[in-house]
Amino acid sequence: xxxxxxxxxxxxxxxxxxxxxxRAENNVPTVGEEDxxxxxxxxxxxxxxxxxxxxxxxxxxxMPVLCQQCDEAPCEPVCPxxxxxxxxxxxxxxxxxxxxxxxxxxxxxxxxxxxFNWFDYKWDAPLDQQLNPEVSVRSxxxxxxxxxxxxxxxxxxIKAEDGKTTVKDGDVQPACxxxxxxxxxxxxDLDDPTxxxxxxxxxxxxxxxxxxxxxxxxxxxxxxxxxxxxxEKESAS
Amino acid sequence: MSESTTAxxxxxxxxxxxNDRIIGDLLRPIVETGAAFWTAIGVCSxxxxxxxxxxxxxxxxxxxxxxxxxxxxxxxxxxxxxxxxGISHAGTLISAILRVTDASWRRPITRAAECxxxxxxxxxxxxxxxxxxxxxDFYWVVPYPNSRGLWPNFRSPLLWDFTCINSYLLGxxxxxxxxxxxxLAAIRDAAENRLGPVRRKLYxxxxxxxxxxxxQWSLLERSITIMAAIIMPLAVSVHTVVSWIFAMxxxxxxxxxxxxxxxxxxxxxxxxxxxxxxxxxxxxxxxLEAYIExxxxxxxxxxxxxFSLLWGYFTFSEYLTPWYAHQTAEMAVMxxxxxxxxxPFFWTMLACCLPIPLALLVGRRTPAKTCMASLSVLVGMWxxxxxxxxxxxxxxxxxxxxxxxxPSWVEVSITVGAFAYFIFLYLVFIKFFPIVAIWEYKVxxxxxxxxxxx
Amino acid sequence: MNDSKLIGVFNTGxxxxxxxxxxxxxxxxxxxxxxxHSPAVKNHLLKAAxxxxxxxxxSGGALTVFVFTTMGLKTGHMAMITLSPAGIIVFxxxxxxxxxxxLFELLREAGLFGGTLDLPHSVRKEVTHGAVVxxxxxxxxxxxxxxxxQGARFVL
Numbered sequence: 119x120x121x122x123x124x125x126x127x128x129x130x131x132x133x134x135x136x137x138x139x140x141r142a143e144n145n146v147p148t149v150g151e152e153d154x155x156x157x158x159x160x161x162x163x164x165x166x167x168x169x170x171x172x173x174x175x176x177x178x179x180x181m182p183v184l185c186q187q188c189d190e191a192p193c194e195p196v197c198p199x200x201x202x203x204x205x206x207x208x209x210x211x212x213x214x215x216x217x218x219x220x221x222x223x224x225x226x227x228x229x230x231x232x233x234f235n236w237f238d239y240k241w242d243a244p245l246d247q248q249l250n251p252e253v254s255v256r257s258x259x260x261x262x263x264x265x266x267x268x269x270x271x272x273x274x275x276i277k278a279e280d281g282k283t284t285v286k287d288g289d290v291q292p293a294c295x296x297x298x299x300x301x302x303x304x305x306x307d308l309d310d311p312t313x314x315x316x317x318x319x320x321x322x323x324x325x326x327x328x329x330x331x332x333x334x335x336x337x338x339x340x341x342x343x344x345x346x347x348x349x350e351k352e353s354a355s
Numbered sequence: 356m357s358e359s360t361t362a363x364x365x366x367x368x369x370x371x372x373x374n375d376r377i378i379g380d381l382l383r384p385i386v387e388t389g390a391a392f393w394t395a396i397g398v399c400s401x402x403x404x405x406x407x408x409x410x411x412x413x414x415x416x417x418x419x420x421x422x423x424x425x426x427x428x429x430x431x432x433x434x435x436x437x438x439x440x441g442i443s444h445a446g447t448l449i450s451a452i453l454r455v456t457d458a459s460w461r462r463p464i465t466r467a468a469e470c471x472x473x474x475x476x477x478x479x480x481x482x483x484x485x486x487x488x489x490x491x492d493f494y495w496v497v498p499y500p501n502s503r504g505l506w507p508n509f510r511s512p513l514l515w516d517f518t519c520i521n522s523y524l525l526g527x528x529x530x531x532x533x534x535x536x537x538x539l540a541a542i543r544d545a546a547e548n549r550l551g552p553v554r555r556k557l558y559x560x561x562x563x564x565x566x567x568x569x570x571q572w573s574l575l576e577r578s579i580t581i582m583a584a585i586i587m588p589l590a591v592s593v594h595t596v597v598s599w600i601f602a603m604x605x606x607x608x609x610x611x612x613x614x615x616x617x618x619x620x621x622x623x624x625x626x627x628x629x630x631x632x633x634x635x636x637x638x639x640x641x642x643l644e645a646y647i648e649x650x651x652x653x654x655x656x657x658x659x660x661x662f663s664l665l666w667g668y669f670t671f672s673e674y675l676t677p678w679y680a681h682q683t684a685e686m687a688v689m690x691x692x693x694x695x696x697x698x699p700f701f702w703t704m705l706a707c708c709l710p711i712p713l714a715l716l717v718g719r720r721t722p723a724k725t726c727m728a729s730l731s732v733l734v735g736m737w738x739x740x741x742x743x744x745x746x747x748x749x750x751x752x753x754x755x756x757x758x759x760x761x762p763s764w765v766e767v768s769i770t771v772g773a774f775a776y777f778i779f780l781y782l783v784f785i786k787f788f789p790i791v792a793i794w795e796y797k798v799x800x801x802x803x804x805x806x807x808x809x
Numbered sequence: 810m811n812d813s814k815l816i817g818v819f820n821t822g823x824x825x826x827x828x829x830x831x832x833x834x835x836x837x838x839x840x841x842x843x844x845x846h847s848p849a850v851k852n853h854l855l856k857a858a859x860x861x862x863x864x865x866x867x868s869g870g871a872l873t874v875f876v877f878t879t880m881g882l883k884t885g886h887m888a889m890i891t892l893s894p895a896g897i898i899v900f901x902x903x904x905x906x907x908x909x910x911x912l913f914e915l916l917r918e919a920g921l922f923g924g925t926l927d928l929p930h931s932v933r934k935e936v937t938h939g940a941v942v943x944x945x946x947x948x949x950x951x952x953x954x955x956x957x958x959q960g961a962r963f964v965l
Binding site: 366367368374375378498505506507508509510511514515518519521522525526529530533536537540541543544545547563564565566567568569570571572573574575576577578581582585586588589592596793794797798801 | 820838839840841842843844845847848849850852854855858862872873876877879880894895897898900901902904905907908909911912914915916918919920921922923925926927928930933934936937938939940
Binding site for chain 1: 416417418419422423424425426427428429486487488489490492493495496503505507508510511512513514517600603604605606748751752753754755756758759
């Protein structure tokens, strides 16, 4: 079992539905305007926007970035208290209550995927009524990051413990994958060659973020296709 | 008995210096306390109290009161940590090297240097506590059987730091204490009637059973030499491990193979500067011109000069290789440091660590000139650490996340408070212990006299 | 003061040494405020340093191996027992225990533990101010005479 995710950048239109869904699912606090300006946004998932080309031939590129759930995660060995470690199903686990806030993991992460609780955050009414009871609310001084919605994975596994059912491909979906309107995000078991995510990950368009660092991410991106160029090529041939 | 005491003739040391004068001069700061001392203590305490308030404020509200952000998860606190641990290489390492190489001129200044080590080691690791998000759980990194069923992770460079710094601090305290035992006995015996009952008791306890028998002297000198040999590799390991906190990550301009030696050289460099500055102030304030002499400044200044060149060479190597390789992420950081936002800092650092000390230290090294050079080096080395921490963190690999870092008033207050704390500790030390080792001074003069005769 | 104990206070180390030579055989000791460079005393300080280092290193190694084997958590790509972290812990603890060993051995051998002092305060004060003192534990009738003839300022 090796949970992984593919993100088809060709399908992503940068709508940020995944970002909002992630916040709601995982009780990610909103830091407010002032702190946002200081660069303290806490979202576990962000849509990075890059511009390509010179005006007027400008293209916007969107890339949702979350914790890459690296197989060889640089954040794991540096934590002095095992607050971040590897689970047997390949998840890069963050144990909030174990964290003492050295923030070493965040500095070791080349993807800037980790967020820190700068203060004790409050949810203004009525938002405090819709906190997810499955996910702990973090206090100040703790590190947090994308968990691949571990509460949903474990929930499905517990359900399957009765022996009558098994966790089938597509049974578990993190909030981001569930809410993506263009279905750019696919979640599944990378060890199972028949799972959708596994099949997508073998596509010729597949690449991993900062692959040369050797962190072996379990989030696999699919390169966008430049339709204009390919159509031109087709017509030329 | 009392008759014989009053009839004591003025005994001289082997070098012909009056013993009474040495005792009088070196114990004066301990038995006499002036208004200047209390003023200095008061000013330092004000800064310290403010810094402590700031730390309390930070603990209560969270790390958010600093200027840290999602990319710059570390900032001034880590800069100060590295800076102070660097300063700690002043004493023990320098005095150990000089002891092992038997440079006799070191004798009057070793204590002033060694106590810098101990105080810097009390302040540096304090910043590790200050920077923790949940400082109330700091003891979770201590390896002991506990109800959490969890041991610390020995793969973390922070754990290496914890181990090495602990060993170094305890070793340095021992190394400071051992040569002080005879002097503590001297205070016990010579100044007893000029001290209050509490202090009298203190010196009696601290001087143990020292009475200066030839056996005790022989054992003491031997154990100090052995201790010096043990403490040197320990000091080297401490700053190497500090550098590994950065070098063991994948971050651009941190992941460097020469970071270990580069940090050690930088640490000794700033350490010598700290010793020189402290010696200059002590000499001037306590009127110890006869004990801390121009020759000390001259010799230490030469050492500073050598390390300035060495540091320049390391910095050159550190920047040249990534520049030649021209990797995108490394170049972004380097450009940011050298020509971007941090350019004024970078060029100030270079000026403070290379041309300024070189100009001041080549030629006649007077106390005033070496002191100016060392102040410049201290400023430069602090900036160097700032550039290492902030320069890399504000330029992460995914360019979307680039973000500036501006320290907040809380961080600045605590930084200033640490300097006040250092001065405070030094003042208290001078009030309780002779800053120039009495017996070492006598030995040094004796050896010098012998040389003159032969 | 015990009758068989005599204390001679000298102005210089040379005079005190000469008196010691004359008293050869008697149980005596010399006190000074700076080392007189008398022949080195046989000691076990180096042995204490080495043994301390070995014990410290061994316990550091045992601690790391114990922790790596009991904590069944994977952390990234690193093997459960790796040389570098174990090496640093071993090194740090070895150095610390070595220092502790030397310190303990010094306190033990130099008789610094008990804190009992052989000389009265007035004589200790003399020593601090530069006098060199010879303490004879088994004084005989002519000891006082020898001390005085060698230039002792006063004998107690």
